[in-house]
Amino acid sequence: MAETDQLPPEFFTAPEPGDTHAANKRLRAAGCPVRAINYPPGGDAYVVADYETALKGFSDPRLSKQVENSPAWFRELLEDSSPVLIRNMITADAPEHTRLRRLVSRAFVPRRMALLQPRIQEITDEIIDAFPESGEVDLMEFAFTLPMRVICEFLGVPIEDRPELHAWGYWLSGAPFADEESNRQLKLASDGIERYLVDLLDQRRSSGLGEDLVSILLRAADEDVFTNDELVSTLVLLIIAGHKTTANLIGNGMQALFSHPDQLELLRSKPELAETAVEEFLRFEPPVYRGTLRVATEDMELAGCPIPKEGFVHILMDSANRDPEAFEDPDRLDITRASNRHLAFGQGAHFCVGAPLSRVEGLVAFPTLLRRLRGLELAVPHDQLDWVFDNSTSRGLKSLPVRYDARLASDTLEG
Template structure:
């Protein structure tokens, strides 16, 4: 009988289940909230190997092909396809994410960070995700793409529904249609009045005939918008949760900000912002660790589980802010390794540094048991993080 991954108790705290599965059945059949049965990979070595194995394909054309225009417009980006399409699409945006270009964003990210900090209430509880963890990365990616940041609340609403899985299935068609319509209008406006932003650059590539279809253009903008902020929202939110739920950790970080880079890697490992890698499909029967996964099977690769594997990480269930060697899989591995990882790390480094310098007395405003995690298997993050300035 497949394990049920739709159980609300599992979403509230999946770590005990993952630990048992790594021990007793690391490659196992599971039932998703949609009713689909897939295979789940839970151990670190297996996950790393699967992420780099082309037989775990993103899309096999004879198996999985979106049938309607909205789904096609949202599923023709580089994260959803295999080479050679993946290679071509990644090349078209990789220039915007070089180390030099990301570092050049540091002053602007710092400015946005301090603008947000200045708006924190002085003596009243507030939601750190609403006030900080969300608006920081969404404003950065909006400015990078050339999208009005005033529309960020729309993106958040649509994004929560689109990545929320079955929990929002009734709302998905309208949200997806609204997102596609918005991007189409934005592309039309930027075509008429191009700038020096990434969106104008992608439109220029499309219109110069460099093998970028209109669906791919819309889909790439969608991916950059969603992936460009969701991971960082959860990285900042989950990290602050781990710090404030054990106040001695927060005080230690505030007293020694040199720990921030290694602490960020530990947040990425311990409470990974992405719970499972995006869906794969096996292109043939695969013998994997003594278990045969049949051809045309759906596969989930458990990043959150792999990052707590005791065979790879000493004392995996402890938060070690100074963990020296931390080869976590939070950003994936192989050809689909997250292109925006340097940007997420830079945003987090600036965010935690500024918070530690200006809000040493920050603390949780509710009991930890009152916090709730977003549903679904793709992302791992809290709905809200109520805090008080101290």
């Protein structure tokens, strides 16, 4: 592919999601849905824009997640800046991936997550109870607080440690090729959260195991012989994915509703649509817009585009989720959409293990906000919303200012 056809790194930092979706549409319409991009800078890298190729890419054994298959310079960068991130299932292939995923899969089965729903409802109501009786709030504070409280409680982590965990998670959810200062902050966050979790594991072992997730993982480690490094790395992954993804789901979903008042009123009047609404939010404005890096283990082709060995491949879930070949009228938000085969949580062996928890949190959050905050609406024009565009794979709002006429009691049914 000619150098002039290569997409710049700025493709991943468009000024707003609308521009991103327009750019994705141009990519899908350009003929070949696989295009070269200079990201990470200096590496052979490609984006996959259509649904069919994305679906195949998720399960193609030639596209590896194993760190050892990446170029030497990239491995060294990862090992130097964020070693705590490269010892879990997200950076492994089978059979190593199968072994590491088994460490957490038993804790995140949908049945177990459904049992958490009453407690998630209580936490949601407690957070809203602290809102003023009327006025304005930043809904992103709610969006981040809810999943962080849930994951901390699920892990058995003291809630007073939430701000520090959130700060570490912010840096660790980025990537190690931004700039020197970001790399320094990434290393500090990596070292800090590793020390914290090593101490937490030691404390839990000495004080006795309970029913929290850390105890469940420690029991699994004893049964299957997982290393302490693997336990720590897995916990880091769960903390990052366990709050940022759900926070973006809530923020992006509410923003989508504010942009589509008919859908907001439909969900307010029919809260039983929450399940299909959550799936549509995940499709329409996914909290993770591209997959984590995959690397070609051999010279190969994707949709007729040659990918060299050690070439990076970015699967654009946000683009695949708007592909008209896979979805009818894909740019329309429809919270009643049936057979919603979106790729927001990936597909195949690396399907997001925390998806059941995120879905349950969304299932509680959206109808509760609409039920309890009468007259809820966006407090600023849509074009004044601040979106986060960094070098991570997620995309969400910096803030979501809203206003409402009254905060209703948790047991009030508005009708």
